[in-house]
Amino acid sequence: xxxxxxxxxxxxxxxxxxxxxxxxxxxxxxxxxxxxxxxxxxxxxxxxxxxxxxxxxxxxxxxxxxxxxxxxxxxxxxxxxxxxxxxxxxxxxxxxxxxxxxxxxxxxxxxxxxxxxxxxxxxxxxxxxxxxxxxxxxxxxxxxxxxxxxxxxxxxxxxxxxxxxxxxxxxxxxxxxxxxxxxxxxxxxxxxxxxxxxxxxxxxxxxxxxxxxxxxxxxxxxxxxxxxxxxxxxxxxxxxxxxxxxxxxxxxxxxxxxxxxxxxxxxxxxxxxxxxxxxxxxxxxxxxxxxxxxxxxxxxxxxxxxxxxxxxxxxxxxxxxxxxxxxxxxxxxxxxxxxxxxxxxxxxxxxxxxxxxxxxxxxxxxxxxxxxxxxxxxxxxxxxxxxxxxxxxxxxxxxxxxxxxxxxxxxxxxxxxxxxxxxxxxxxxxxxxxxxxxxxxxxxx
Amino acid sequence: xxxxxxxxxxxxxxxxxxxxxxxxxxxxxxxxxxxxxxxxxxxxxxxxxxxxxxxxxxxxxxxxxxxxxxxxxxxxxxxxxxxxxxxxxxxxxxxxxxxxxxxxxxxxxxxxxxxxxxxxxxxxxxxxxxxxxxxxxxxxxxxxxxxxxxxxxxxxxxxxxxxxxxxxxxxxxxxxxxxxxxxxxxxxxxxxxxxxxxxxxxxxxxxxxxxxxxxxxxxxxxxxxxxxxxxxxxxxxxxxxxx
Numbered sequence: 260x261x262x263x264x265x266x267x268x269x270x271x272x273x274x275x276x277x278x279x280x281x282x283x284x285x286x287x288x289x290x291x292x293x294x295x296x297x298x299x300x301x302x303x304x305x306x307x308x309x310x311x312x313x314x315x316x317x318x319x320x321x322x323x324x325x326x327x328x329x330x331x332x333x334x335x336x337x338x339x340x341x342x343x344x345x346x347x348x349x350x351x352x353x354x355x356x357x358x359x360x361x362x363x364x365x366x367x368x369x370x371x372x373x374x375x376x377x378x379x380x381x382x383x384x385x386x387x388x389x390x391x392x393x394x395x396x397x398x399x400x401x402x403x404x405x406x407x408x409x410x411x412x413x414x415x416x417x418x419x420x421x422x423x424x425x426x427x428x429x430x431x432x433x434x435x436x437x438x439x440x441x442x443x444x445x446x447x448x449x450x451x452x453x454x455x456x457x458x459x460x461x462x463x464x465x466x467x468x469x470x471x472x473x474x475x476x477x478x479x480x481x482x483x484x485x486x487x488x489x490x491x492x493x494x495x496x497x498x499x500x501x502x503x504x505x506x507x508x509x510x511x512x513x514x515x516x517x518x519x520x521x522x523x524x525x526x527x528x529x530x531x532x533x534x535x536x537x538x539x540x541x542x543x544x545x546x547x548x549x550x551x552x553x554x555x556x557x558x559x560x561x562x563x564x565x566x567x568x569x570x571x572x573x574x575x576x577x578x579x580x581x582x583x584x585x586x587x588x589x590x591x592x593x594x595x596x597x598x599x600x601x602x603x604x605x606x607x608x609x610x611x612x613x614x615x616x617x618x619x620x621x622x623x624x625x626x627x628x629x630x631x632x633x634x635x636x637x638x639x640x641x642x643x644x645x646x647x648x649x650x651x652x653x654x655x656x657x658x659x660x661x662x663x664x665x666x667x668x669x670x671x672x673x674x675x676x677x678x679x680x681x682x683x684x685x686x687x688x689x690x691x692x693x694x695x696x697x698x699x700x701x702x703x704x
Numbered sequence: 705x706x707x708x709x710x711x712x713x714x715x716x717x718x719x720x721x722x723x724x725x726x727x728x729x730x731x732x733x734x735x736x737x738x739x740x741x742x743x744x745x746x747x748x749x750x751x752x753x754x755x756x757x758x759x760x761x762x763x764x765x766x767x768x769x770x771x772x773x774x775x776x777x778x779x780x781x782x783x784x785x786x787x788x789x790x791x792x793x794x795x796x797x798x799x800x801x802x803x804x805x806x807x808x809x810x811x812x813x814x815x816x817x818x819x820x821x822x823x824x825x826x827x828x829x830x831x832x833x834x835x836x837x838x839x840x841x842x843x844x845x846x847x848x849x850x851x852x853x854x855x856x857x858x859x860x861x862x863x864x865x866x867x868x869x870x871x872x873x874x875x876x877x878x879x880x881x882x883x884x885x886x887x888x889x890x891x892x893x894x895x896x897x898x899x900x901x902x903x904x905x906x907x908x909x910x911x912x913x914x915x916x917x918x919x920x921x922x923x924x925x926x927x928x929x930x931x932x933x934x935x936x937x938x939x940x941x942x943x944x945x946x947x
Binding site: 283286287289290291293294297298301317318319321322323349353373374375378558 | 707709710712722723724725726727729759760910913915916917918919920921925928929930931
């Protein structure tokens, strides 16, 4: 049965596209993908070379959307190596904006936008902000950086397009942010989740009662976070908190965003083709399973990317959303693909096991994951340091706790671990004294 | 209503269409623009069944039509106003119109009724109803060609270069007619070299280049697109003149 949405179509920025029939969406994606591939094959030496290496000619070989799976991935190194303009698909005179991403590589990753790209971008951000509750009546405070990064200006243009009153406060100076929030009667805060909590902490210290603010919504992005953090922000700032996803190499903010149902981020599928792959094999994982997000732009002109490996881990959610938007959703970003360990064919982010353990007794115990091979079979062992909260005098109660832990973790990752409670100092540590989250003992045998 | 998926068509052993996908939704004006030889007319002829695609599919209201003969495709509701009008110049205007109702030749009053509607729609044709079509002006011939296509009550009207060879004032008149047709509920696929006029009235457009789609977007976005302006709207030249 279809539930009648509480959020009427009035709250959808572009219902024609956002509520598209899936079959029509596939046709539009195919048309746009063909045009994109025809253009990159002609205009970008990098892609022409890559396609030629596997004998792929877009006009002959892209019959169906699934044919994209034949194409090689584009990595962040590829983009970094193209510094600064090698992967642009239009001459520089057509480019009206250049951004670059921070990063750990020698060269930053540089991206460009044509005039049309900027229009598309503003529209996509307007969609996402609208789905997060923002309207022309709102006062929106943007605490993302306005430098070379895409976050600040990306949100900025979309918010202006909606007609909201934009406060481009940029990052930092928390006390000033709070004063502006109060005096300018900010109704929407755009922030990283951790900075929203920094603001909440600072408000506590300053004795500012968040209930006296005009805040209605907090729009979060920029880093992996947890449902617990969302709850905490909602409770402390008295506002609805939504998640959204952006990545500079693909566009910036505007790639995917949560609606007020807060159950995953709708990917703007008429502009981006999303795949989720097993980070080690590169093969697609079934819907609902954790994997690395891979994105292809369908309308970008200056800087199209084909099968870009984002390094971000999430799941595709295919079930319909009550809001009425038909675009598929992705779960919150659960981590980075270089954090993934694979045990019994299951992708596990060791950090997330800590979240599960934390929920049981309200505190995060020191723990470590160990992959063990016995004969031909692999096992996951979780070693957990006995803290006071986890210690029971009675053996029976202690065992019950271990059972709960085993079950909770099994429900979360899909395989049943062995739980071993050990003394804190017995956990293996690195040279800095930090607990090593994952030890692979399978290689030793 | 119309969905073209990854079609390849050869025309006189020339690989004229290379993996082209387009769609037209009900009530839209969609335009195909591109240079001479880009494949625009080949695409239209493939949709109408005059050429058979070697690969790919064409669906009209979910029904595969790339396997059907042209007359069957017309009967499903696709009418073509061909390039160069192709009217019967030695026959009267009236008889030309009646030809357009060929599919309904067994329904007694159909042709009469539709003819009357066309005369209301294009009063100049009523004035010239007994004249030989060849004696009409270019603009009038184009109106006759459009009226003839409308005689079959098409759901999708395809116009191939309707402005060709016409004076600018007449072109404006023809484009006005196309817009009115859409307002009255006819869906239009418009092939034009006159990119500016076509994009100005189109909801969406596709740019064809050597048998491939290289750009797609709303009419408005394509009009402002620098590549389109340079290649098809002669922006560079006009700028120079203005300076």
